[in-house]
Amino acid sequence: MRRFPSSKHFSRRTAMGLIGAGLAAPYVRPSYAQGAWPEQTSIPDILKGSGELRIATFGGTMQETQVKAYFEPFEKISGIKVRYFPGTSAPKVKAMVETGNVEWDVAQLSRGSIMNLQKQGEYFEKIDYSLIDDGVGKEFRFEYGIEMLVWAQVLAYRTDAFKGAVPKGWADFWDTAKFPGDRALLGTTGGGWPELEFALMAAGVPADKIYPIDIDKAFASYDKIKKSVVKWWDTGAIPIQLLTDREVSMTSVWNGRMAALQAAGVPADISWGQGLSKRDAWGIPKGAKNAANAMKFVAYSTMAIPQARVAWGIPYGSVNIKSNEFIPEARQAVLPSAPAIKSQLVNYDYDWWIENREAVIGRFNKWLLG
Amino acid sequence: MSEAVEIPSGTLTVTRPIGVQFSWRKAIPWLLTGPLLLFMLAFYAVPVVAMLLRSVNDPTWTLAHFHALASDTVFFKVFSNTLYTAFTVTIGALLFGYPLALALVRTPRWAPVILIMILLPFWTSVLVRSYAWMVLMGRHGLINEALLALGTIERPFRILNTPLATQIAMIHILLPYMVLPIANALRQIDPSLPRASSGLGATPWGTFRQITLPLSMSGVAAGMLLVFVLALGFYITPAMLGGPREITLSMLIDLQVDQLNWAYAATLSAVLLATTLAIIGVFYRLPGVSNAFRMGAR
Incomplete structure (x- = not known):
């Protein structure tokens, strides 16, 4: 985690990833392995591009799932190279934007932390909702980010x-x-x-x-x-x-x-x-070098199949209503987005x-x- | 320009340059340390000063953050708890560390074993060690299970998730910082002194009390300084092993950073830094402490 217990920042889910590496190691990986994952075989030309894209995640098994669910497939199908880094946090976005050294094009945060930072000034790009799939419910959309994980x-x-x-x-x-x-x-x-x-x-x-x-x-x-x-x-x-x-x-x-x-x-x-x-949300830091690629990725990753693939790997739900047809019923029984469970939960x-x-x-x- | 130095015997004259000419001899220490000094300036001093400035210059020049601090009861509780933990850990490390240092110096045959015992955990990640402590100290951990099996206790008692668990683990983590300076000081004691002492009829205890202990105090002070200052900054260990009310100053700073109250985080950091510097300043005035940081043998 750190060279010495005195100095390094210990944010909630950086630690979750790193501690998880230690704790989860002896455990069976909780992925749902039966059957083949659904594949997204084509995307609109407008989501294709070139160059690269840098994504900040919470790391750990979540990131492993994301790599398989939509980082690698997006790279293949769009032609945009995806690089990903654990250790996302709103304070880091703040520091990057303020020093003009924006190292991430997309950051996984929450609506709360994105809007909290946005209260202090312009720290995020607006989401171009013309690119976003219709299946993404209204409740998951907001001006400076889009929710992507339930x-x-x-x-x-x-x-x-x-x-x-x-x-x-x-x-x-x-x-x-x-x-x-x-x-x-x-x-x-x-x-x-x-x-x-x-x-x-x-x-x-x-x-x-x-x-x-x-x-x-x-x-x-x-x-x-x-x-x-x-x-x-x-x-x-x-x-x-x-x-x-x-x-x-x-x-x-x-x-x-x-x-x-x-x-x-x-x-x-x-x-x-x-x-x-x-929910977790994607935010695009203000002044991100590959903001256009970031928008394309955000649109791709919230489509029905990429969202469903996440649920195959880790028991977290989709923001796309059309994902359910790509998730087996047995799997839905443990997803917070499944209707039977969602109805028992309180919306944060x-x-x-x-x-x-x-x-x-x-x-x-x-x-x-x- | 040169100056002749008359040696009293009058047989030898040495000439030596004076004035402002460039002297390689004088420049060498600067050349050797220069890269590090530049490195420290660029990557340590500048960011630290920039961070500390936030405590008085955010959004404009103001002492408001320090005023807020003065009336922040959470800060005072956390600060006193942090100082108290650092203090108990320092005393604990001293009680365990001094005998160990003595054994390290006095029993050359066992010295490698003792050194390995101290250093192996030292090279292990703090996170891994914290998990190991959980296995030991848990409600159903090794210590409780063993005591139950022996019939010493009737029901498991709580060690994990208490301040005691934090203190035990921190003493373990910081022990090398206590042992090594004390061992260094003990090693520098002229062996003829204890020999003379016992030759003059002192008991072993008398020799220890009157010769060894006083001469090793510089190492003790140095060890205490290192342990105390390092203990002030702990985060992971109390977070993982400590009790429900254990919030350290580092955690509070982290919390303020996360809440985007960077000015307040900087203010808290300034207090932590000032406390640390004050403690170092006081300790350095104790006789012999600066000697203890000197490297090398007698």
């Missing part, structure tokens, strides 16, 4: 911890009498955004009444679970390790990581109900968080240390 932050538990009882939602998570054992939740270090939504649902707020978040109420609810939380995690590998080592009986996790855990035979499962549906409101993140994090740290 994932979920959900409740996960040890199936051997509660004598067969199955926790359903955050009220059960908060109920340490009925479901004994320690807990872990996402903290603020490493760029995490606290899970106020979960705290509200634990206090009985219905899923459709969460936003705008009643911050006082959320922290009052947090008070009740604070003693049982042994770790406020900051990278995706940590909750997986805590579950594996029986340090906690329940935790919040990123759903994609659970597949590796289950493939390794750990008795743990996801409880999808009341999970948060989140990035707009609320862009406005309130700073205040919430300040308050969270004060609350945690107080």
Whole structure:
């Protein structure tokens, strides 16, 4: 990860990739291997080109999947050479744009971090939606980026911890009498955004009444679970390790990581109900040298088949409604974008968080240390 | 222009150039260190100064960020926690490190083994070591399982995810920085001194207390300085092994960078840097400390 623990920046998902390399190594790769992946055999001429394209990713198994799902196929079919780098982050985009040394043409971020940075000035190019496939839903489109990956932050538990009882939602998570054992939740270090939504649902707020978040109420609810939380995690590998080592009986996790855990035979499962549906997005940094190629790639990677290919490799969902016909039904049962699961999830409101993140994090740290 | 130096015996006269002429002899140290100095200036000093300037010059010249810091209770809690951890780790490393350094110097047969024991972990990635600690210290880890099997405890106790776990791991990681300067100081003690001491009738303990220990204090001070300063900047180890409320200053800086509050991040960095420099300054005034950083044998 770093030569010495004092200096290098330790961002949430750079670490996820690098730690993942260590943690996931002994595990069976969670890809869905039955049958051949669907192939995109032709693309509109307008998406073809020449030269190169530099993409920043979160690394790890996610990047491995992306290489197979759309980096290599795009290079072959478009004639544009794709180079990719782990370690994407909004602060780095800010530094690159401010110093005029833009090393990435596309960066994988979230709508939240893109819009948060955009609030400070012009840091991203506008997306040319004339190139984008019709199958990409309106909810995934925004001016300075386009969402390209659907994932979920959900409740996960040890199936051997509660004598067969199955926790359903955050009220059960908060109920340490009925479901004994320690807990872990996402903290603020490493760029995490606290899970106020979960705290509200634990206090009985219905899923459709969460936003705008009643911050006082959320922290009052947090008070009740604070003693049982042994770790406020900051990278995706940590909750997986805590579950594996029986340090906690329940935790919040990123759903994609659970597949590796289950493939390794750990008795743990996801409880999808009341999970948060989140998305990653492509952003094109302002002044990117290959911005035109970047636009072509963004358009290609959100087409139905490239999106479906991702879901074949890693249990994350598609933003293209037409992808489902290229994903086997058995596979859809573990995708946050599948209708049966999507209906149980709460759509994460990035707009609320862009406005309130700073205040919430300040308050969270004060609350945690107080 | 030259000057004749009269040697008192009057038999030898040496001439030596004076004035502002170029002197190769004087230039050599600069030529040797010049490339590194330029490198440090370009890739270290300039970026650090540019970063620190943000704390007083963002968006305009202002001390507002330092004012904000003064009333930031989170900062004070995190800062005192960071100092406290660094302090306990320094004391822990000293207690374990001094006997080890003594063994390293006094038992030449075992020295290679001891050195390997210290340095092997030193060459292992901090991340790998943190995972190893998790295996050891977990609720169902080796330590708990062993104690349960022996009947020492009835139920597993929590070590992992507590400040104690952070301290144990940090002591382990930083031990070489304590042992090596102390061993160096011990090695520089003139062996005739302890011999004279015991020859004059001192007990081994008396010799240690009155000769060895005082003469090795420069190494102790140097080791403590290194360990303390390095401990101030820890991030991964407390993040992975520490308790739920463990936020270090480095984590807080990282958080501010991520939140795009770069001016505030720079302010926090300035405080960390100033603290570090102050500590180094104080330690350097202790007798013998600067000697301890000198290389080489007696």
